[in-house]
Amino acid sequence: MDEFSFINKYLKPLAVNFQGSLNLSDDAAVFSPPPGCELVITKDAITEGVHFLGSESPSLIAAKALRVNLSDLASMGATPLCYFMALVLPRTTSEQWLKKFAAGLGATQAEFSIALAGGDTTANDGKLSISITAIGTVPQGTALKRSGARTGDDIYVSGTLGDSAIGLELLTSSPSPFQGEGRGDGSNFINRYLTPQPRIELGIKLRTVANACMDISDGLAQDLSHICTASNVGATIYTDKLPTTNIQKALTGGDDYELLFTASPEKKSQIEELSKSLQLPLTRIGEITAGNNIKILDSSGTEIKLSKKGFKHF
């Protein structure tokens, strides 16, 4: 199947609901943000052997590529608008594979009300990589940033941490060959790795609640340090408060795609209500401190040191 057939047969149907895509028939997309809104733009690539194994079903790979980018939009409080995709395919890619891949994009698009706006497809002798540029909007001036944390803020995380890292371990250590879908014992953990859940709704609600926000993709310890650096503050984290079954993986595992945010203590009841209405745990795990140190305290109050802060890509 050549590039143009792939675009016509499988990609154009993904673009019909977004007028700015010009039906994928031009060199570029053309559009404006809605009045009073700014654009939020993120670009994450996922590549075989790093962010996915390559043996997953193509629809799961497509979904993950889109979901990790949507998670970046969620972390800024943005409402998803559209996305661009550049595919670098192994030359051996079959039409069957492409069809399933496009189906995975379609299902994820529908879930998050987003459409394809443009992109590029090419093939080489290397491994599969998928680069997505996701575009969202926020009312002018309301984007959540890493730099807004203030001394005395409570630190929260959504959902649970470390599950995805456990899932990856299950997938790669299993004696039986990986079958493409999580089944049997550990399937919850495996699904967390395969299909991250971008916290779009939470991000939108946090625009008026959080002082700083980001998504956790490289492990809590690593990502919290980004907020502290950007905000010029420190932090204290209590391991016995972490919503996890594995403290080490919560601190240093990757691929959680939960939101990490800080908020003034007076927002506590608002955050509790938000947690109820979204049916999503929002757990207070520590507080922002003066200075630049991040302290991680165990249940006895003893500071623990990490040998490995988080996942670094190269």
Place this chain on the structure above:
Amino acid sequence: MDEFSFINKYLKPLAVNFQGSLNLSDDAAVFSPPPGCELVITKDAITEGVHFLGSESPSLIAAKALRVNLSDLASMGATPLCYFMALVLPRTTSEQWLKKFAAGLGATQAEFSIALAGGDTTANDGKLSISITAIGTVPQGTALKRSGARTGDDIYVSGTLGDSAIGLELLTSSPSPFQGEGRGDGSNFINRYLTPQPRIELGIKLRTVANACMDISDGLAQDLSHICTASNVGATIYTDKLPTTNIQKALTGGDDYELLFTASPEKKSQIEELSKSLQLPLTRIGEITAGNNIKILDSSGTEIKLSKKGFKHF
């Protein structure tokens, strides 16, 4: 060198001039188009073994990645604003390579007044690929499209065609190993392959002159068919009018990155003046016809048939 050191040392300096980049310190960039303007967004990936050889100097590879995307902006008549980049690096990439790569981006940014706004860097066991999303702006409603060609329009191309395909042939057929820069005989052709010239200024001027426009990246014959399909028209091309030293390569070679545009015959003198003021040949090579056929006529008026329409990526 790890991802964060690379970002801090080499990428952040490329982002300082674009406020919306948030200094590459957040999950996404945040910005709005200037008042009265729309955004033009394109995404092209270039990958080792397809769009470049891999043996070029890293700064040339960086420049080409940015230039092919700027060419897409040119084809829509857009003024460049910023870009996002996802790099998938071989694990063996050295800091020296990264430094030169960043230098190539920096030089190209300066030439086209564009800045880095965000992106992602990862590494795997495969080949180098670079995905760029370039963003430009046009005054509302003025973007040039493929779909505007009308029966009776003249068809023009900028510059010369086929040079890049000759350059690639010289680079890959030479008995001596490729040295990274075009030198000696054929260096003009080789430079056309290595360093395409996005026709930004021309694109901006064509907003009020051309009816349809695109850039030629897959060969004239292939790309003209896109304009004809989008505009529901046919075309006649005269090979003896093509600005080229090699008709076959002009018709089916790749990587020209010249602009192909159509304009009403009454714009002829305006286009001649534009050619003079930009010191860039703008050559009338044929005309748009009713129907859907593309006829390519040789100097005797005989129709020629192409065995291979252009470059298809997979």
